[in-house]
Amino acid sequence: MKTPGDPRLDPSLSAIMSERRQLINLAYRLLGSLADAEDVVQEAYTRWYALSRQQQEAIASPGAWLMKVAGRICLDVLGSARARRESYVGEWIPEPLPDHREWSEGRADPADRVTLDESVTMAFLVVLESMTPAERVAFVLHDVFRYPFAEVAEIVGRSPAACRQLASSARRRISASQAPAASVASRADIVREFKKAWEAKDIPALIGLLDPDATGIADGGGLVNAAPHPIVGAEQLARYLVTISGVFPGRTILERTVNGQPGLVIQQDGVTSAVIALGIADGRITHFWAVRNPEKLRPW
Structure with a gap:
């Protein structure tokens, strides 16, 4: 029936x-x-x-x-x-995603979950942001979702040959920005050491874990306080991190999976106030992306 x-x-x-x-x-x-x-x-x-x-x-x-x-x-x-x-x-950072096991209550529908793989790491998404709309669509549809260029052309509104060139240009951008592959375990070790150094406000230890040209970017969306511009340089970033740690006493730093990679979550009184994704290359942290915009923290 x-x-x-x-x-x-x-x-x-x-x-x-x-x-x-x-x-x-x-x-x-x-x-x-x-x-x-x-x-x-x-x-x-x-x-x-x-x-x-x-x-x-x-x-x-x-x-x-x-x-x-x-x-x-x-x-x-x-x-x-x-x-x-x-x-x-301020700065705009892609919306971070938690591990499926940590999806917040009320947002647990499997149909709404994004498959966490190399094409959703924060580093990958940030590079996608630098592409033209046509490049981004052609590349993602073909290289990630394996759509033939004939079908991509119908969506982008260009010839298959033009879409092939768009994807090739996007591929070069990705290749130029990719760091040598590192295991999740080694990344997790670096994130753990970074967390300890940050909690201890140990500037020399932080500098040792950061690449000399490390860049820190924060996204508050104008809704909460966040650095208005990128912070460049290991010492500058380390000192900034120690300074802001004193502004938020009683906060808790947790090791969590962010967009499929080891990252950090900052909670204040049990509420997530920031999600941090880290770019890592050659055993050093090259990028520090902190999302503080509460509108981007709904799944957390």
């Missing part, structure tokens, strides 16, 4: 809803924001349901149709994002 909500009442329903996670994964990688990714997916489904039943039945692969629509929406969002970023207060 069929009951209300039973997918058998609408055979296409379960098929298109099963695509939700794939759509979220695509949109997050393209936009660097889970909130924006959710909006894109909602809009893609809205467009699907705006079709007549006859139009829906004429679509051979609803999943492919939804991915194409979501890709185009993301391209439009990326085009307007640059203007929005110009009015953003």
Whole structure:
């Protein structure tokens, strides 16, 4: 017997809803924001349901149709994002994601979770931010989601050859920025030592763990205090970290997985006030990304 909500009442329903996670994964990688990714997916489904039943039945692969629509929406969002970023207060950092086991209560739907792999590390997302919208979409669709260039071309609105060049240009950017691969265990050891040195306010130890040209960036979104500009240099960054540690007494620094990599979470009275992702190369910390904007800390 069929009951209300039973997918058998609408055979296409379960098929298109099963695509939700794939759509979220695509949109997050393209936009660097889970909130924006959710909006894109909602809009893609809205467009699907705006079709007549006859139009829906004429679509051979609803999943492919939804991915194409979501890709185009993301391209439009990326085009307007640059203007929005110009009015953003302070530095902008992609929204950090927790390990699935630490997803906050009320945000535990598997369909809303992003697969954590090398294409969502903070370092990777930051490089994606430096690309043009077309480069980013062509690269992510082809190199991450394995879409053929003929299909990428339909989404980007350029020829397959042009999309191939866009992806190649993006690939060179990624290669130029990639640090030598390090094991998760070795990264975790460095993060642990960094945490200890920070808690002890040990400036020499912090400097020893930081690359001489280490860069610290904080994102408060104008909603909380954060460094308005990047802090460059191991000593400058170490001294800044020790200074701000005195401003927030009673805080707790926790080792957590951030975008699939060892990172840190700062809590004040049990509430997450910052999520920190770290770029590591040759045994030293090269980048310190601190997200303090509360709107980007919802999953935490």
